[in-house]
Each structure stands twice: as C-alpha cells, then as structure tokens.
Amino acid sequence: MERMTIIDIAKMCGVGVTTVSRAMNNHPDISEETKAMIMKVIKENHYVPNNSARNLKRSASKTIAVLIKGITNPFFNHMIKVFEQEIQRKKYSFFLQRVDENQDEIEVAIELEKEKRLKGIVFLGGYFSHSQEKLNQLTVPFVLSTIGMTEEFDLNNYSSVSVDDFKESYRMVDYLCNQGHTKIAIITAAMDDVSIGKLRYEGYKQALKDNGIDYNAQLVWCMKENIESYTMENGYTVTKEMLETKEEFTAIYAISDNLAVGACRAIIEAGKRVPEDYSVAGFDGLDISFYYNPSLTTMKQPVVEMAEETIKILFDLINKKITHSHKIFPAELIVRESTRSLL
Amino acid sequence: MERMTIIDIAKMCGVGVTTVSRAMNNHPDISEETKAMIMKVIKENHYVPNNSARNLKRSASKTIAVLIKGITNPFFNHMIKVFEQEIQRKKYSFFLQRVDENQDEIEVAIELEKEKRLKGIVFLGGYFSHSQEKLNQLTVPFVLSTIGMTEEFDLNNYSSVSVDDFKESYRMVDYLCNQGHTKIAIITAAMDDVSIGKLRYEGYKQALKDNGIDYNAQLVWCMKENIESYTMENGYTVTKEMLETKEEFTAIYAISDNLAVGACRAIIEAGKRVPEDYSVAGFDGLDISFYYNPSLTTMKQPVVEMAEETIKILFDLINKKITHSHKIFPAELIVRESTRSLL
DNA sequence: TTGTAGGCGTTATCAA
DNA sequence: TTGATAACGCCTACAA
Numbered sequence: 001m002e003r004m005t006i007i008d009i010a011k012m013c014g015v016g017v018t019t020v021s022r023a024m025n026n027h028p029d030i031s032e033e034t035k036a037m038i039m040k041v042i043k044e045n046h047y048v049p050n051n052s053a054r055n056l057k058r059s060a061s062k063t064i065a066v067l068i069k070g071i072t073n074p075f076f077n078h079m080i081k082v083f084e085q086e087i088q089r090k091k092y093s094f095f096l097q098r099v100d101e102n103q104d105e106i107e108v109a110i111e112l113e114k115e116k117r118l119k120g121i122v123f124l125g126g127y128f129s130h131s132q133e134k135l136n137q138l139t140v141p142f143v144l145s146t147i148g149m150t151e152e153f154d155l156n157n158y159s160s161v162s163v164d165d166f167k168e169s170y171r172m173v174d175y176l177c178n179q180g181h182t183k184i185a186i187i188t189a190a191m192d193d194v195s196i197g198k199l200r201y202e203g204y205k206q207a208l209k210d211n212g213i214d215y216n217a218q219l220v221w222c223m224k225e226n227i228e229s230y231t232m233e234n235g236y237t238v239t240k241e242m243l244e245t246k247e248e249f250t251a252i253y254a255i256s257d258n259l260a261v262g263a264c265r266a267i268i269e270a271g272k273r274v275p276e277d278y279s280v281a282g283f284d285g286l287d288i289s290f291y292y293n294p295s296l297t298t299m300k301q302p303v304v305e306m307a308e309e310t311i312k313i314l315f316d317l318i319n320k321k322i323t324h325s326h327k328i329f330p331a332e333l334i335v336r337e338s339t340r341s342l343l
Numbered sequence: 344m345e346r347m348t349i350i351d352i353a354k355m356c357g358v359g360v361t362t363v364s365r366a367m368n369n370h371p372d373i374s375e376e377t378k379a380m381i382m383k384v385i386k387e388n389h390y391v392p393n394n395s396a397r398n399l400k401r402s403a404s405k406t407i408a409v410l411i412k413g414i415t416n417p418f419f420n421h422m423i424k425v426f427e428q429e430i431q432r433k434k435y436s437f438f439l440q441r442v443d444e445n446q447d448e449i450e451v452a453i454e455l456e457k458e459k460r461l462k463g464i465v466f467l468g469g470y471f472s473h474s475q476e477k478l479n480q481l482t483v484p485f486v487l488s489t490i491g492m493t494e495e496f497d498l499n500n501y502s503s504v505s506v507d508d509f510k511e512s513y514r515m516v517d518y519l520c521n522q523g524h525t526k527i528a529i530i531t532a533a534m535d536d537v538s539i540g541k542l543r544y545e546g547y548k549q550a551l552k553d554n555g556i557d558y559n560a561q562l563v564w565c566m567k568e569n570i571e572s573y574t575m576e577n578g579y580t581v582t583k584e585m586l587e588t589k590e591e592f593t594a595i596y597a598i599s600d601n602l603a604v605g606a607c608r609a610i611i612e613a614g615k616r617v618p619e620d621y622s623v624a625g626f627d628g629l630d631i632s633f634y635y636n637p638s639l640t641t642m643k644q645p646v647v648e649m650a651e652e653t654i655k656i657l658f659d660l661i662n663k664k665i666t667h668s669h670k671i672f673p674a675e676l677i678v679r680e681s682t683r684s685l686l
Numbered sequence: 687t688t689g690t691a692g693g694c695g696t697t698a699t700c701a702a
Numbered sequence: 703t704t705g706a707t708a709a710c711g712c713c714t715a716c717a718a
Contacts (some may be wrong), residue, residue: 005711021713029687046480051458052398053711056694074417084443096441100427113347117392198687232634261435265634291575291608293636348695357704364697372703396695399710457711 004047013038013046024049061117063093064314067105069126072293073230075284075303076124079145082307083122090315092119098141099126106134112201113140120314123147132157141317145310146301148195159317161310161327165196168331169203169255172281175333176251177211180342181279183249184208185219187259189229193327200255200283218247223259243270250279250342257282257289260296264338274324285332294337301330347390352469357380367392374469404460404495405443405473407657410448416573418627418646419467426465430563435462435656436658442469449477456483463657470538475500482555484660488653489644502660504653505669508539511642512546512598517622518676519594520554524622524684526592527551528562530581530602530619532572543598543626561590566602576607586613593622593685600632603639607681622682628675637680645672 010017015034022030023038031325041047055061064087068076080096087094095116099105121142128147135157144160176184186204189197201220208215221242227234235254242252243266252267254260260282264274274280274294280290285300309327316322358377365373382389398404407430411419423439430437438459442448450463463487471490477686478500487503519527529547532540535638544563551558564585570577578597585595586609595610597603603625607617617623619639625632628643652670659665 003711006713007711010689017712018689018714019687022688026714031687034687044361046453048453048457050399050711051454052395053694054713056393056399056696057711057713059694059713077530098439110389110391111394114391125672134433228527232630236634261634265638267634287575288631291579291604293607293611294610349697350695353705360695361697361705361707362703365704368697374703379705393695396710398699399712400695401699402698591704 004045006047006049009038009042009045009047013041022341042166053277056118060119061093062091063095063116063118063166064120064122065095065097065109065112065116065118066122066124067097067099067109067112068124069099069105070101073125074286074288075146075301078303079124079307079310082304083311086308086311088210090311104130106130106138109142110137113138120318122310122314127193129194130154141314143310143314143317146198146306148199155326156324159313159324159326161306161313161329163299163301163306163331164328165199166203166206167285169200170253171203171331171333172283172299173204173207175335176212176253176281176339177207177213179279179339181251182213182273183216183219184213184251184253185221185242185247185249187221187223187235187252187254187263190222190225197255204253216247218245219249228256230256232258232262232265236266237262239263239266240270243267243272251281251339252278253281253283254284257284257286257296257298260298260338261292264292264294264296275336275340281339285334289334289336292338297336297339298334300332300334303333305329345670347388349390349392352381352385352388352390382387389541393600398459398528399559401460402483403462404436405462406438406459407433407463407465408438408440408452408455408459408461409465409467410440410442410452410455410579411467412442412448413444416468417629417631418489418644421424421646422650422653425647426654427650429654433654447473448517449473449481451479456481463661465653465657470536470539471496484657486653486657489649491540491542499667502656502669503668504649504656505672506642506644506649506674507671509546510544512626514546514674514676515626516547516596516644517551517554518678519554519596519624519682520550522682524594525556526562527556527594527596528564528585528590528592530566530595530597530606532565532598533565533568540598547596547631554586560591561588562592573599573601575601575605575608578602579609580605582606582609583613586610586615592596594624594682595621596624596626598626600627600629600641603630603641603681604635607635607637607639617681618683624682628677632677632679635681640673640679640682641677643677644674648672 006017006020010020023035066083084094084285099108105123118140120140122145124145126147128149145159146162166322187200221238223229223234252263254263260280263280266280267274277341282296285298289296289298306329313325349360349363353363363381366378379396409426442451448466460482463483465488468486473493489503489505531544548558564581566572566577567580595606597606603623606623610617610621625639625641628641632639634642649672656668
C-alpha cells in the first residue's frame, strides 16, 4: 500500500504491466474498455507513476527547461509566461528551474539534461562567462536570453536574444545630456562585473565622451556588495551615501529600474524632489517604472517579443533549421516624469 | 562518449562500479588514493551521474522541497532565502519548485515526493482547499506556510505558519476608522475566493461593523479576473474605475501592497493626491511599500520569522518531535505617508 | 490486443 | 578495501 508500483496496478486489474503502461501513456493499441477500467483503478488507488523511473527509461522526452538566474527579478515574470505558453503550444512540456546567484548554471543544465532527457534549454538572465569546453558538454540546443555576454565568445557557438546593452545605455545617457545634464551620476554594477553591468556602464562613459563631458569618477557609484544586487534597497543605500557627498550632480542614471526606485526614495527622504532637484532615469521598463511616483524615465526592453524570439530560435535549432542566431532587439526610450530638461 | 555511465568510468579506472559509486558518494570504506584517482578521471571526462537513476535507486534522500504558488509574488523572495539557508544548515538539500496558478500543488507534491524521495515539503502561498483524502496521500511531513486555509480543515491533520489574516485585516481597517475614515473602499479578491482574500475581506466587514459603519456594497471592489491577480496593474485598473464612479470615499484599503501601488498611481493620474485626497493602505509589508512615494501604510508580515518557524516545525515533524502545530504570527501595523487622519 | 522479459544507470547487499 | 549482482519502477521489443 505504501508504495504502489505499476505491477500492483497490473495485478489488481488482472492484466500485464504493458497494458497498464499503455493505458497511462495513451498508446493506440489498447481497447477503450480495458483502458477505462485501468484508469479507474489507478484513480481509485491514487497510483502515481514514479518520474525517476520514467525519465530513466525514456530515451527522450519532449521537454524544454528554462533556467533562470536570480528569481528575484520581476523582469522575468512576463517572459516566463510567454515561454510557458509557447512551449506548450508546441506540445512540449516546460520545466522551470531557478538557479542560485552563486550556482553554476551550466552545471545545473548538464545535470538536468541527463536527468530529464531535455530537448532544449533556455538560459535566462545573469552573466555568462563559461569556458567553451563546458558549453560543449551541453548536447542539446540552448539559447541565451537577455544575458550579458563577454565578447570573447565565438558567436558561432551559441545563440542569443537580447538588447544591445551598450547602445541602449548610451542612448539613455545621451538623452540626459541632450536635456542639458552634464553632471550625471551612475549607479552601476561592481567594477569587476563582466555582464550587462559592464556594458551599460561602458555605454554611459561613451555617451559622456561623445557629448564632450569629462568623465568624473566621483559620480560613478557601484552597488553595495553586501546587499542583494539590483534591488531597491541597494539603490537606496547607494544614493543616500551619494547625497551626503558634496559632489554636485543633476541626474542619476541607475542601470535598473529597481535601483532607480531606491534612488528616488533616498532623494525624497533627503527632502529633495524628483525631478526638480534631481532627475532619475532607470533601465528595463519594469512595471514599477510606470506605477512609481514620479513615473520613471526608462529604457524598456521588449520582453514579450524577446521571449517569443527565444523560443522560435530554440525550436529552429532543435529542428535543425538554423545553425546559430543572434537577435538584438531595440529598446524603447520612455520619457516620463522622473527626468526634466535643464535647458 | 556521448552518454557516459558509471560503467565507463569504472572501466577507465580499472575498478568496479561499486568503487566508483563509493568515490562519488563519499562512502567511508574506500582508500583515499583510489578515490582521488577515480574523481580525477570523472573530472577529466566530465562525467555527470544521472539523477533519475540515483533517485530511483536511493531509498531516501535528504531533500526538502518548497512548492511555491505563483512565483510572481515578491513577498516570497525573503522567505525562500531563509528556507534555503536553514535547510542547508541542517545538511539537507533544497529543491524549489514553482507551481502554476492553475496547477494542483498537492498533485505536484505527490509526484515529487516519489520522484525525489523527499523528506519534507513546504507549501508556500496560495489557497488551500484540498480534500483530506488527497492530503493523506502525502506520506512525508509538510507545512503550510502563509497559506489561507478554510476553517473546515481538521487542525490535527496538518501544520501551518501564518498571520491571522482576518484579525490583521481587521486591525488595519479599524485603524482607518479611528483616523476618522467612514467611507473606506476595499480592493479585494473575487467574491468566490476562499483564501486570504476572503479572510481579509471578512476582517474589513467586521471592523466596519464594530465601528458602527454601515457596509456599503458600492465600496467593495474586486480585482479584475482578466488581469493577473494581486498586481499593480490590477489595482490600477480597479481604482481608475472606482474614481469614475460618483460614489464618495476617503480611503482605499487594498488587500496587498501591489494593489495599493496601482491604486496610488490611478489616483495621482486622476489629478488627486495621496493622502490629501485619498488615503491608501496596503497589506504584506513588501519592500515597495517602503520605497514608494508616498510610502505606504501597511500590515507587515514578519517574513523571516515565519520562514524560520516553518522550517523548525518541518524538522520537528520529520524528527517526530511533535505531531502538528499551528503558529500564528502577529503582523505589524506600519503607519506611513499614504494615510492621513481626518480628525 | 495483450503479456513476458530485458534494460535504463545507479546504489545496496553480500561475499571475497 | 573491493567487486559482482540484484534491485529500484518503468517502458518497449518481441512473442503470443
């Protein structure tokens, strides 16, 4: 009773295990009545087949895994929904696995691929600085979605979907400059970041340069290492420090909306106003950027389109229609209440 | 090469499979040198054992699964972190599984229990209206954490950790009344909700009653069914409609902070101010309630303590120290900028 | 249409 | 300290 197996069911039904298996897996060659009878017994006895045994035996399953780094990010919620939808529409099943910040997503993927006999993998978010050798251990197609990549990677070895973090970051800062801001502080990732943090920071530097503004290291602030990154709390803490400094600035560019929200709160708490005293700009286009007060100027990533494209590429890869593909989506500069013109 | 098994490794090392297994699983009776040698070969060949086979064979694993309903909720993030920490501190491994809104968490749990040979389960969030019969199919201990339960359940059949949603909701509305508000609108769950939505709504009604305020159905608004529940968008949409009505009110009580944020934005967009024109109160004590502008009056759930207690109870259950336990934590009424007194 | 038996990759048992 | 071998629970040729 404790642990029922397919054999128990077979015995109870007075049939062979094969027949039970057929009934459960919707095989064609089984009579409707025996099938119904078996299913009834299964229901009544609450028999649940053991997935491990299934996966072990099955040579291949039609499942796609989505590995998401740092589940905290609300940015992913919309994307996940699209993934799930699209994958199910293709009659594949969908497996979502969160990967911890300090876990190696490739290792998780390798293990999962074997365990679940995956057909494909989507890596969502995070950095990506793995050795080619490791990547090669993945024998099924995979797509890197919204992942900052260092450029050393051979583009022929993987597929990806993302925005151009450098360029879009540049656009944001360029916009700020065009509004007359010359003292633009940035809240960015740690200096040793090699991912989107670095790219967005580089975009900032370049935009300043092209606008004839001298780079001022006093205006570059990194997220606190001891606080979870890309959180409101982090933006808040950094901005508070920033405001205690006597360094002058008229705008803060936070490389994510969450940081921007934290920055706004710090400014307000200091008795200043956004955007009258300080303009604040974010990045990502999260929901909160619309609902916050003041609403946040941001760079909106086309999450739905990106998610759809991710799945499209993945299935093209699976069906061997393409070799590798890199799709860059344009982000949309949304100007809202949190920034103002100085001109 | 494609698919390496333990046998391949054994051959390469010139040992038996048992020895390889021993090396991998830190068994005591194996010499350090052979172990080192085997591990080296494994590393070099990137051999990764198949988890399905392991789970199938292993009679029991030391793993705890956390099933979380609707991953969207930022409320859970802090809790998850605590879970992970505590579980690892007990030398158990931690498996997080998201359960879709319209999926049956018990069924997922039953399957997972067999597949992974779980030692315990934490159900996080969502409603809980399952038959006793179904619950009985779970053969390992489980704890319901922050889950709204209908009262028909026999308390001797499960353990739980939560706040008293009815009472704390009552307190919030009572506070509003004490501030002189008599026309208090509520944004709540659908009327057929049987979970925290219902409990918080009942608390609202009772508080009004006890304050001698007539219940006004015109002031009761439910989340839109066609928009994801408990989102800013939902609160925003509902509040917009609310404002178009000529029904008067001085305060909005949203049964979650996210809804409250949406409500604020709708009010601001209508050219009104919070709290001067309308007071807005939330529930949960999410980060955003602190960072929003105006900061939100809310009922803060002691998430860390609740998470710790959840794990404590679970392990007590596993170690048969207790039978069943129900821990109710007090929430904290945090008064901030979004509400004002009318007196 | 149904049943028997072998194997999926591991770990546990027992003997060496 | 090691190694052969029997499970673990299921699926699937193949046979009936």
